[in-house]
Amino acid sequence: MLNDPTLVLNRSWVAITTTTVWSALGLVCRGAARVIEPETCITYDLRSWSDLLPREGERSIRTVQSRIRVPEVIVLTEHDSPPRRSVPFSRRNLYRRDSYRCQYCGMGQTTAELSIDHVIPRCRGGKTTWENCVLSCIPCNVKKGSRLLKEVRMRLVAEPEKPHWSPCLLVSKANRRPSWGQFVNEAYWGVELDHDNDP
Numbered sequence: 328m329l330n331d332p333t334l335v336l337n338r339s340w341v342a343i344t345t346t347t348v349w350s351a352l353g354l355v356c357r358g359a360a361r362v363i364e365p366e367t368c369i370t371y372d373l374r375s376w377s378d379l380l381p382r383e384g385e386r387s388i389r390t391v392q393s394r395i396r397v398p399e400v401i402v403l404t405e406h407d408s409p410p411r412r413s414v415p416f417s418r419r420n421l422y423r424r425d426s427y428r429c430q431y432c433g434m435g436q437t438t439a440e441l442s443i444d445h446v447i448p449r450c451r452g453g454k455t456t457w458e459n460c461v462l463s464c465i466p467c468n469v470k471k472g473s474r475l476l477k478e479v480r481m482r483l484v485a486e487p488e489k490p491h492w493s494p495c496l497l498v499s500k501a502n503r504r505p506s507w508g509q510f511v512n513e514a515y516w517g518v519e520l521d522h523d524n525d526p
């Protein structure tokens with residue numbers, strides 16, 4: 328549970344990253360952050376937070392003297408806007424960016440039925456980048472082969488680009504807390520970034 332993710336807001340209450348519960352407690356302990364109670368939006372330092380008793384069925388951490396509620400959201404008190412992490416170029420994030428859909432025919436597929444295709448083939452100088460890699464289903468991949476789109480009269484569903492940073496990209500769906508919803512831009516949650524069959 329100490330390795331579960333905690334959402335981190337900057338001083339303007341904008342979600343900027345996630346950290347582990349353990350690190351979040353460390354920040355709160357040092358006074359660098361305060362815990363936000365998601366229902367009331369009241370902020371707490373470590374002492375006042377540990378005075379709040381865990382509610383029935385709520386996740387909590389056992390301490391020497393009592394139980395402390397798991398901080399799901401914290402707000403930084405010191406830094407105005409620490410640098411955002413850029414989205415790592417990874418297989419998992421590429422699948423999320425393309426919403427598990429073939430970018431040529433638009434069909435949604437399972438992970439096993441999709442592969443990563445270079446729009447400009449590597450043998451023709453195409454790079455392995457966000458802008459040149461897309462998900463492709465097997466039939467589209469076979470049809471395209473190592474040719475250019477115009478040579479096979481195929482089109483992309485959307486122009487591939489580097490995704491905008493989102494806290495969701497760092498945490499799998501199963502590990503996101505419902506309480507984060509109110510702190511994270513609606514647009515982030517509206518886009519289907521995730522899938523249960525993560526590669």
Ligand SMILES: [Zn+2]
Nearest residue numbers: 429432464467
């Ligand atoms: Zn396809």
